[in-house]
Amino acid sequence: MSNPGDYDAVRRDIVAQLKKPDYDDGSAGPVFVRLAWHSAGTYDAKSDTGGSNGAGMRYEAEGGDPANAGLQHGRAFLEPVKEKNPWITYADLWTLAGAVAIEEMGGPKIPWLPGRTDLVDDSKVPPRGRLPDGAQGADHLRFIFNRMGFNDQEIVALAGGHNLGRCHSDRSGFEGPWVNNPTRFSNQFFKLLLRLQWTPKTLANGVRQFVYVDPDAEEGDEQLMMLPTDVALIEDPKMRVWVEKYAEDKDLFFEHFSNVFAKLVELGIRRDASGMVLNTDNVKGGYVSAPKKSNQATGPVQARL
Missing domain, CATH: 1.10.520.10 (Peroxidase; domain 1)
Structure with a gap:
């Protein structure tokens, strides 16, 4: 302990x-x-x-x-x-x-x-x-993120989180990784978004996404994918500017991502001059730590990303 x-x-x-x-x-x-x-x-x-x-x-x-x-x-x-x-x-x-x-x-x-x-x-x-709903476009992204207080640059920077992880058809409905190494943070997402040809594909579950059809791929190779909201980043002129900047300058992307992720996890939190959180909950004040929950994973079966 x-x-x-x-x-x-x-x-x-x-x-x-x-x-x-x-x-x-x-x-x-x-x-x-x-x-x-x-x-x-x-x-x-x-x-x-x-x-x-x-x-x-x-x-x-x-x-x-x-x-x-x-x-x-x-x-x-x-x-x-x-x-x-x-x-x-x-x-x-x-x-x-x-x-x-x-x-x-x-x-x-x-x-x-x-x-x-x-x-x-x-x-x-x-x-x-x-x-956000990954099946939508730039207007939807602005609606969701403007509500939180983010601008176009911050929206694109946060989208860089797609350098990590993958989609699952039994969760978001989409399927596959965005990048070749989904456990290494980089600016590869932006590079691939700009440089590869993204082809629409409708999955067996009816969900539409984009995939890269690699001419050198062998049978069984996993396709890289992009969401409609990802492709919207290069179709929207104002957002595309930032995709190009981040694809070209990894350090700039890292700096902006650090700033916007820190802003994200502070949304709605009020602190005093010493950094103490002023938000309290219901009749209880201060630092309320909930009791431990189960080590077993339970939750919804399917989602939209």
Whole structure:
């Protein structure tokens, strides 16, 4: 057991959970990043609701959202960390796990501050439908991300998270990895998006995505894929400018991604001059750490990304 406030110990315990030989591409890193992003991406600036503070995904109202299908695995992978550090809130654990995973997979260091509290019930869980639909276009991306307070440059930078992980037909409906090495953070997503020919393909489940048809591929080789929202980034002139910048300049992308991911996990959080979080939950104030949950993954079967 670590001492309360020993976030370095938590970081080490998160790193110890990254290697998963029997899961996806052998790493829990990408699902940790998606968990942090989805826990924060429900924020609505106008109503000041949602966001990473509260860890609402612990409740069926949010955790059972089809958009969060598959994240039960990421949450379960972090339960041993919660067991060793019972003082940490899930809201801090999930966001810190995303930041640690990005850095451990070769990405930039993500500025991260603690202090998020856990909801004591589901009364403040945001409504479903606030996360992006990968089947849509640029207008949809702006609608979703402008609601959180992001501009075009930040939207494209956040899309660079698709350098990690893969889609699953039994979760988002889409299938396949975006890049050749989905456990190594880079700017490859932007390079491939610009340089390869992306062909529309309708999967057996009726979902439409884009794939690269490699003329040198052998039977059984896995196709790289892009979502309609990814292709929209190069079809929209204002967004394409940033795709080209990030494809050309890895350091610029890393700098901008670090800034926007740090902004993402802070959405809706209010801090005083010393950095203490001012948000409290219901009748309870301060740092409310929810009790440990199950190590077994349970959650929605299918989602949209």
